[in-house]
Amino acid sequence: MTSRRPHIEGFAIISREGMIAASDGSFPENLKIPADQKFYQDSVDRAAAVANGRHSSEGGPKEAARRRIVLTRRVERVVPDPDNTNAILWNPASAPFEEAWMKLNLEDGTLAVVGGTDVFGLFLNIGYDVFFLTRTEASVPRGRPVFPGVGKNATPEEVFARHGMVLRATRMLDPATNTRLEEWVPKG
Numbered sequence: 001m002t003s004r005r006p007h008i009e010g011f012a013i014i015s016r017e018g019m020i021a022a023s024d025g026s027f028p029e030n031l032k033i034p035a036d037q038k039f040y041q042d043s044v045d046r047a048a049a050v051a052n053g054r055h056s057s058e059g060g061p062k063e064a065a066r067r068r069i070v071l072t073r074r075v076e077r078v079v080p081d082p083d084n085t086n087a088i089l090w091n092p093a094s095a096p097f098e099e100a101w102m103k104l105n106l107e108d109g110t111l112a113v114v115g116g117t118d119v120f121g122l123f124l125n126i127g128y129d130v131f132f133l134t135r136t137e138a139s140v141p142r143g144r145p146v147f148p149g150v151g152k153n154a155t156p157e158e159v160f161a162r163h164g165m166v167l168r169a170t171r172m173l174d175p176a177t178n179t180r181l182e183e184w185v186p187k188g
């Protein structure tokens with residue numbers, strides 16, 4: 001029996017302006033913090049599957065072996081990924097999330113949502129069980145924000161609040177760079 005809904009966890013590392021990437025879509029060197037990369041890879045290792053947009057993925061040696069939902073507007077509904085037998089391609093405009101999850105045919109487990117911007121935004125409405133937000137002192141003044149609107153008319157904490165999420169805990173990941181990990185969860 002497959003589950004209709006996994007435990008959904010989000011993962012992002014942001015600049016002090018709330019950016020996850022530079023304007024050209026590249027991943028900035030100053031957001032590569034080893035303590036965060038270890039936390040991220042260890043967390044994704046525990047997940048049953050990963051969800052990402054066509055230009056994002058978690059990297060690392062195990063990436064190709066992971067079950068995956070790739071978001072794209074190039075397909076209708078949910079179809080197998082012709083280039084990756086572990087992945088399906090999902091267009092959320094034409095099929096609900098439950099259909100994509102069912103197609104992966106997994107037992108209960110965690111889905112790790114790893115971006116980018118629109119994917120993080122879409123899952124705010126599907127509902128995160130927890131979002132792990134790593135905050136750095138690094139500056140990426142313009143670029144791709146963690147959620148649509150961040151950097152223009154909202155901060156990440158305002159976006160979380162708007163979606164009924166509250167800060168449950170903060171811990172220091174790397175004192176040398178003052179990199180902190182925040183856990184945002186649904187209120188109540």
Ligand SMILES: NC(=O)c1ccc[n+]([C@@H]2O[C@H](COP(=O)([O-])OP(=O)(O)OC[C@H]3O[C@@H](n4cnc5c(N)ncnc54)[C@H](OP(=O)(O)O)[C@@H]3O)[C@@H](O)[C@H]2O)c1
Binds near residue numbers: 022092093
């Ligand atoms: N700092 C971090 O934590 C973090 C996290 C994630 C990514 N990144 C970085 O961010 C950069 C890429 O991010 P990005 O936001 O440009 O790209 P992205 O979300 O990975 O990919 C964008 C593509 O995904 C598909 N997509 C996204 N949202 C969709 C939706 N709602 N419905 C259907 N398809 C959707 C579309 O594919 P089609 O064109 O096929 O329709 C779109 O062109 C990379 O440098 C990556 O390393 C950083």
